[in-house]
Amino acid sequence: MKFSEILTLSAALAIASAAPMKRADDVEITFHGAAGAQFTQISASNLNILAILATKQKLTFPANPLSISKISSNTANIECTFTGINNSHTTVYGIAEVDVGPPQAQVTGTCRQLPSHRRRSDNILVTFIGAGDADFIQELPTDRSYQLINNVFSVSHIEVDDDVSCRFDGVDGSVTTITGPSTVDVGPPQTQKGGSCWIN
Template structure:
């Protein structure tokens, strides 16, 4: 009786361990292509979080082989390049890339951003002598251009649970999460991305 219980447990454990575990595909492999086919590959999470790119290679094309994912990349000379699904996109003009973020297009299509508090976040950009402007950003990680030329000293968001990243014209990278953050040194902001 004792032997049959042990054999039964052994069969149950062996059967459970034989069940294949499906790997999670939370990362997207992106290929950055420069002149003379020089290139590098970097992984990005598909949750919309912003990731720094530290390779100084000047990039002419960005390629993804993953369908259903959209990625946006910011260049050192203020390019904003979006790759949707499995495609190769030109970067114009070619330049070093600074940051990137990727998110699922399926998630975005089932819950489109709207103007409610759940889909957009309002950010205040503050310059000298209390000059300021306000701009809304979707919370899906998409990079949005900022066209106001005001030199910015502080950036403020009052939306809890949302993190935003902003690129300045002189290569500042400012991260804001529910509060007021200094921009150093003060400069015009060129693009921003927010995610929950």
């Protein structure tokens, strides 16, 4: 079965009910709640569906009422997208940990392998520009992994000189996307929390 094929619900249920046995090529996703509570779901890497332990009783997945605030992946070169009980949509690229907003139990999820041209580990330089042309530069990988930006500088423009795309999140809720080479505005200007980049 190809990675991109979708399993039927009955097959997904079989995966959910079986005791997970981790293999070297498995995808392992960990769901993090408050006060260190968490659970891990394992899916064979050649499957497109990741059977999530869900609280939505109209589904027949085993119930897990844990409210999830973060989701992490241990596997490079994959993209996993999850839907929460209150319609959150959370995407994890590669080896990364991302926030669920707002925190909630997770209902479904799918994973896919990223195309081979996105497997490069080359890094790029991103320039974050503030008032009066003050700026700072951070090196980011192009594997879609989410990277924290540890600088409280208020950013009004973001610039990349390479043939890549990036997405950045601001502390006040801004979402800035850029396809390079170009410079884009951040609106309104604000400190950037983190972001990810990938090759076009």
